[in-house]
Each structure stands twice: as C-alpha cells, then as structure tokens.
Amino acid sequence: MSFPDLTPDLKAAMPELRGRLLANEGLAPLTWFRVGGPAQVLFTPADADDLAYFLQRLPTDLPVYVVGVGSNMIVRDGGVPGVVIRLAPRAFGEVKAEGDIITAGTAALDKRVAEVAASANLSGLEFLFGIPGTIGGALRMNAGANGGETKDILIEAIAVDRRGETHRFNNADMKFTYRASGADPSLIFTAARFRGTPSAPEAIRSRMAEVQAHRENAQPIREKTGGSTFKNPPGHSAWKLVDAAGCRGLKVGGAQVSEMHCNFLINTGNATAHDIEMLGETVRERVRATSGIELQWEIKRLGLKAN
Known part of the structure; x- marks a missing residue:
C-alpha cells in the first residue's frame, strides 16, 4: 500500500x-x-x-x-x-571516552559503546556488548542483559521534544523500570553520557567474551529475529513459560518460535508481519492457558495492520 x-x-x-x-x-x-x-x-x-x-x-x-x-x-x-x-x-553515532565518562550518540550501536569503554579500561558497560540495538533504544527501554541494565550506568540523556527544544535528563528523570523508561514517549533522544569504573583490561575483555559466548550459544543470532519477544514476568523466565506451554518450534505462516531459544521469534524466510505478531499472540494465549500468567511484549509493534 x-x-x-x-x-x-x-x-x-x-x-x-x-x-x-x-x-x-x-x-x-x-x-x-x-x-x-x-x-x-x-x-x-x-x-x-x-x-x-x-x-x-x-x-x-x-x-x-x-x-x-x-x-x-x-x-x-x-x-x-x-x-x-x-x-x-554518521550524524548520531559518535562514541568517545574522557576519563571515566563515555559519551555516545543515540545511533551508536550498544556493542560499539562497550568496545570504546573497554579500550578506555572502563568496566560496567560490558553487558551492552550482548545487546543488538542502539543507545537510543537502550534509553527508551532500559535495555539490559547478563546482569546489567542501562539505569546502572547512565549519567545524563539529551533529547529533543516535538517543539524542537533540547532537554537534559539525569538518571532519576528517566524513571527507569524493568525494560521501560517513564520519560515522555514523544522525546527523541540524541545523545547520552555513561559512567564506567576503571578496571583491569583483561577482566573487561574476559567479561565481554562471556557475554558474546552466551549470545552465540543460547540465542538464534544468525536468524531474522527481533531479540527477546516477551518481558520476564516477576519471578519467572519468559522462555520457560513458553516452553512449558508447548510452544517451542510453533509456527504461524512463515514465522516460528525458535527451537534454540523459545523467547525468540524468527522469520523463516517468507513471514509477514502479521504472521509474526499472530504467532506472538498465540504464544501469549497458550502461556495464559497453562500458567495463568499474562506475558507482555518486549518487542515494539509499529504501524497499521494490512486490510
């Protein structure tokens, strides 16, 4: 259309x-x-x-x-x-280290920010090495992995509002919760500053290698996927609930629940957005029926459904 x-x-x-x-x-x-x-x-x-x-x-x-x-x-x-x-x-992807501060544009890949921090012998940002997104997304959803979250390292975020005015937000202003920020959704983040902790380079590189090994061994990173599909409910792992509901490998059209990690949905080659979203909703229904738990989408869904 x-x-x-x-x-x-x-x-x-x-x-x-x-x-x-x-x-x-x-x-x-x-x-x-x-x-x-x-x-x-x-x-x-x-x-x-x-x-x-x-x-x-x-x-x-x-x-x-x-x-x-x-x-x-x-x-x-x-x-x-x-x-x-x-x-x-090109315009929003610069990353630099000064002392124990990392400054990054919001188009910078999370992995790149972790690499710059490691090169400056700063720890605390290693978890970003395992997140396949950008700093803008990390700010918006308090991205986290392997025991770390954006809220743990953020000093300040810079954003532009719908009037074109620039604002600065400290960590508390962001109102971070699990996989979410309470910041006004109309704000467009353009840059952020993070604080690392000076550490031995060998320890930092070792931790980053652990993060990468975990991704390669446990997640379908070479598939057409969207990362973790559902948030972990309090006291539960989403993938375990999906698995217990019998959804590992479940298909709708060209979309499939990953056999490798069943909190990941994959496009097997010819999926539509409708296939993927309907697969996610089917999984949610089955988990609700087997456990009574309502899984919440972590993946953002944007736009109109086809007529």
Missing part, C-alpha cells in the same frame, strides 16, 4: 532542511525481521540542529516515530502513517 505524499508540502515549509526526506519508503530492509510496510514519510536528519529545525516546522497533528537498527521491532504490513525518523550513525 501507499500513503498520500506529504513531502512536497513539508519541503516547502522547511526550505533550509538538510536531511533526507522520502515518501512511502519501505521499512522492511531497516528491521531485523525484514517485514512490514512503508513509512508515509521517512526523515533522516543531517544532525541535531537539523532535527530540531524539522520538528519546529512539522505539523503537530502528524504522528512521529523513531527507529534505530530495527532489532526489537515489528513494522506491521500496512505501514506507518505520519513520520518515521531514523537517526543515522
């Missing part, structure tokens, strides 16, 4: 815009699942000032969504009405 083309009017209202503005641009290639429809408008800002300029002049009734590398997301088959903003690594 396609949406009405809004780009001529937007460009006319933003004559000094430097970023790339595209109409009805496919989002499937930008996601790990490789499924989903187009964005009505896809905007890639040239830098933070360009992003602010765009937001200042964007009609307030147009919805805005932000995507990173699409590792924890299902874009639905009907596409995404409104504006999808993608922060590119």
Whole structure:
C-alpha cells in the first residue's frame, strides 16, 4: 500500500532542511525481521540542529516515530502513517571516552559503546556488548542483559521534544523500570553520557567474551529475529513459560518460535508481519492457558495492520 505524499508540502515549509526526506519508503530492509510496510514519510536528519529545525516546522497533528537498527521491532504490513525518523550513525553515532565518562550518540550501536569503554579500561558497560540495538533504544527501554541494565550506568540523556527544544535528563528523570523508561514517549533522544569504573583490561575483555559466548550459544543470532519477544514476568523466565506451554518450534505462516531459544521469534524466510505478531499472540494465549500468567511484549509493534 501507499500513503498520500506529504513531502512536497513539508519541503516547502522547511526550505533550509538538510536531511533526507522520502515518501512511502519501505521499512522492511531497516528491521531485523525484514517485514512490514512503508513509512508515509521517512526523515533522516543531517544532525541535531537539523532535527530540531524539522520538528519546529512539522505539523503537530502528524504522528512521529523513531527507529534505530530495527532489532526489537515489528513494522506491521500496512505501514506507518505520519513520520518515521531514523537517526543515522554518521550524524548520531559518535562514541568517545574522557576519563571515566563515555559519551555516545543515540545511533551508536550498544556493542560499539562497550568496545570504546573497554579500550578506555572502563568496566560496567560490558553487558551492552550482548545487546543488538542502539543507545537510543537502550534509553527508551532500559535495555539490559547478563546482569546489567542501562539505569546502572547512565549519567545524563539529551533529547529533543516535538517543539524542537533540547532537554537534559539525569538518571532519576528517566524513571527507569524493568525494560521501560517513564520519560515522555514523544522525546527523541540524541545523545547520552555513561559512567564506567576503571578496571583491569583483561577482566573487561574476559567479561565481554562471556557475554558474546552466551549470545552465540543460547540465542538464534544468525536468524531474522527481533531479540527477546516477551518481558520476564516477576519471578519467572519468559522462555520457560513458553516452553512449558508447548510452544517451542510453533509456527504461524512463515514465522516460528525458535527451537534454540523459545523467547525468540524468527522469520523463516517468507513471514509477514502479521504472521509474526499472530504467532506472538498465540504464544501469549497458550502461556495464559497453562500458567495463568499474562506475558507482555518486549518487542515494539509499529504501524497499521494490512486490510
């Protein structure tokens, strides 16, 4: 499907815009699942000032969504009405270490941030080495793995609001909870600062190797997947509940619950977003029926279902 083309009017209202503005641009290639429809408008800002300029002049009734590398997301088959903003690594991906502080743009890969911290002999960020997303996603969902969470290391996050105004948030302002942040969902994070702990380089590298080995041995990282599908309910592991409900290997269309780790859904090659989402909902129903526990999606679902 396609949406009405809004780009001529937007460009006319933003004559000094430097970023790339595209109409009805496919989002499937930008996601790990490789499924989903187009964005009505896809905007890639040239830098933070360009992003602010765009937001200042964007009609307030147009919805805005932000995507990173699409590792924890299902874009639905009907596409995404409104504006999808993608922060590119060239403009928002810089990572640097100064003393015990790591500064990173929100398009920087979590793994890259862990590597820069290790090169500066700073520990505490090793868990990021096992998260296949960006810092923007880590801020939004308090990303964590292998015993660490974003809330453990964050000093400050910088964001732009829908009016194009810049704000700074300390750790408490982010209102982190398990796999979530209480920060205003309309904010677009552009950068963050983290604090590491000076440590022996051998210990840091050893911990990173453990994190990587865990991913390779326990997760289907070479499949078209979206990472962990469901949040762990208090006192439970989501994968154990899924397994106990008999869902390991379960299929809907071209989507399948991973045989390797059953809190992962995979696109076996020809899945639609509908297949993947319906598989997830089927798993939730079976877990509810067998355990009485309501699994909550960790993967974000974006856009419209196909007609």
